Amino acid sequence: MKKILILGGTAWLGRTLCEHALGAGHDVHALARGSREFATGVEPVIADRTLPGAYDAARGIHWDLVIELTRDPGQARGAVEALAGNAGEWVNVSSCSVYAEQSTPGADEDSDVLEPLPPETPPDDYDYGRAKSYGEQVTMEARGGKALVIRPGLIGGPGDESGRSTYWPLRFAEARRPVLVPNDPGNELSVQIIDVRDLAAFILDAGLAGRHGYVNAVGEQTTLDDALRMARAAGEGDRHPSSGPEPTRPFVPYDLGRLEADDVNVWAGPRSLPLVLPPGPEHAGFARRSDARSLAMGLRRRALRETFADIVRAGPAGAVVPPKSGLSAGEEAKLIAVSSG
Ligand SMILES: NC(=O)c1ccc[n+]([C@@H]2O[C@H](COP(=O)([O-])OP(=O)(O)OC[C@H]3O[C@@H](n4cnc5c(N)ncnc54)[C@H](OP(=O)(O)O)[C@@H]3O)[C@@H](O)[C@H]2O)c1
Numbered sequence: 343m344k345k346i347l348i349l350g351g352t353a354w355l356g357r358t359l360c361e362h363a364l365g366a367g368h369d370v371h372a373l374a375r376g377s378r379e380f381a382t383g384v385e386p387v388i389a390d391r392t393l394p395g396a397y398d399a400a401r402g403i404h405w406d407l408v409i410e411l412t413r414d415p416g417q418a419r420g421a422v423e424a425l426a427g428n429a430g431e432w433v434n435v436s437s438c439s440v441y442a443e444q445s446t447p448g449a450d451e452d453s454d455v456l457e458p459l460p461p462e463t464p465p466d467d468y469d470y471g472r473a474k475s476y477g478e479q480v481t482m483e484a485r486g487g488k489a490l491v492i493r494p495g496l497i498g499g500p501g502d503e504s505g506r507s508t509y510w511p512l513r514f515a516e517a518r519r520p521v522l523v524p525n526d527p528g529n530e531l532s533v534q535i536i537d538v539r540d541l542a543a544f545i546l547d548a549g550l551a552g553r554h555g556y557v558n559a560v561g562e563q564t565t566l567d568d569a570l571r572m573a574r575a576a577g578e579g580d581r582h583p584s585s586g587p588e589p590t591r592p593f594v595p596y597d598l599g600r601l602e603a604d605d606v607n608v609w610a611g612p613r614s615l616p617l618v619l620p621p622g623p624e625h626a627g628f629a630r631r632s633d634a635r636s637l638a639m640g641l642r643r644r645a646l647r648e649t650f651a652d653i654v655r656a657g658p659a660g661a662v663v664p665p666k667s668g669l670s671a672g673e674e675a676k677l678i679a680v681s682s683g
Contacts, residue, residue, distance in 0.1 A: 344369065346368050348363075349391075349409065349412060350411035351370075352374045353378065354502065355497060355541065356372065358542040362543055363546055370383070372386060372387065374387075375389070391421070392416075400425060404429075405429045406430045407549045408432050410432070410433065410434045412477065413474065413477075418477035422484035422485070430552075432485050432488070433489070433492060433548070434481040434490070434492070435545065436475075436493045437471070438495045438558060440456055440472075440474050440478060444628040450631075451555075458472060458478075459472035460476065478491045492559050495535075495560035495629065496560075497536055498535035498653075501656070505665040505666040505668055506610050509616040509667050512654065514574045515576075515577035522596050525595035525597055531565065531629075532566065532619070533568075533646075534563050535646060536561040544641045548641075558635065558636055559641060560631045594678045613669060614669070616668055
């Protein structure tokens with residue numbers, strides 16, 4: 343049994359990490375303010391990391407593994423200053439957003455990263471990629487390189503509050519037809535979704551195994567078209583043909599050249615087509631990051647169709663209402679009318 347401290351641990355990935363570590367029989371402590379429930383079996387360490395003394399209750403204890411989830415440079419620095427010397431292993435959960443450019447398909451971990459964002463930066467100048475870059479840097483410096491920096495790509499699965507991985511399977515699971523689907527005839531658009539449960543297992547296993555350095559953690563690369571096909575299979579399940587005839591018009595293809603004219607967003611957020619990447623060469627490497635190092639380190643990934651099937655099984659109850667990403671029924675209907683006309 344290992345003694346593990348998760349800095350965070352009550353939101354989506356953090357909670358999944360706690361559950362996974364508890365399931366493996368470890369002694370799991372999570373440090374957070376307690377604005378959400380801690381997983382049953384976790385030892386809560388209630389603290390506000392913006393206040394002095396936030397790490398006092400965790401200081402002086404030997405942690406076999408510390409896992410840091412913060413997006414805040416000051417919190418990343420405060421944690422390593424207080425705890426780095428007492429931790430056997432340290433994992434910093436970073437992001438593929440740290441990379442300075444997203445234009446090269448297959449780019450690996452040696453690619454340049456964004457300039458780190460200093461903790462003293464005014465809140466208005468906050469930049470997520472640069473903040474994570476600082477977290478990486480301060481961790482590696484404090485630990486003399488003896489830390490593992492894991493850079494996830496898009497994380498998906500049941501409970502995804504961003505709605506990016508849940509929109510399509512849940513939309514196909516609705517009886518309402520037709521569904522507006524992005525049309526990508528050249529198969530130029532790519533998707534890489536890592537299941538939150540596979541990511542949690544990898545973070546824990548690689549951390550406890552004492553791996554060090556930088557590693558991407560991305561899903562298997564697939565075309566958007568194939569991803570949508572899998573989402574449809576998961577969403578429709580065995581509904582057709584057993585529950586009636588196939589609708590005459592199950593889909594309406596959406597011409598992505600119309601995005602700007604129709605004021606439709608890509609990737610995420612309101613009035614969006616989730617998972618669709620912005621056009622242009624600067625995103626040609628996005629969702630096409632190298633996964634070679636993570637696979638060599640032991641990352642195991644379930645098939646995307648399983649992730650989608652579990653999202654459908656969890657249903658809308660497992661998603662945020664109203665969804666943070668996608669089209670409302672009214673927005674979709676208007677775009678269908680325009681696309682059909
Ligand atoms: N979603 C993606 O596709 C994606 C992609 C790449 C990387 N990532 C990374 O993956 C991780 C996601 O982690 P997550 O899902 O667990 O969500 P999260 O939003 O990073 O969780 C934040 C955690 O920190 C705690 N916290 C926040 N402010 C605090 C404070 N002032 N003092 C103490 N605790 C505080 C929160 O609990 P309280 O509010 O109760 O304090 C919560 O437990 C992040 O590191 C993110 O950058 C995400």
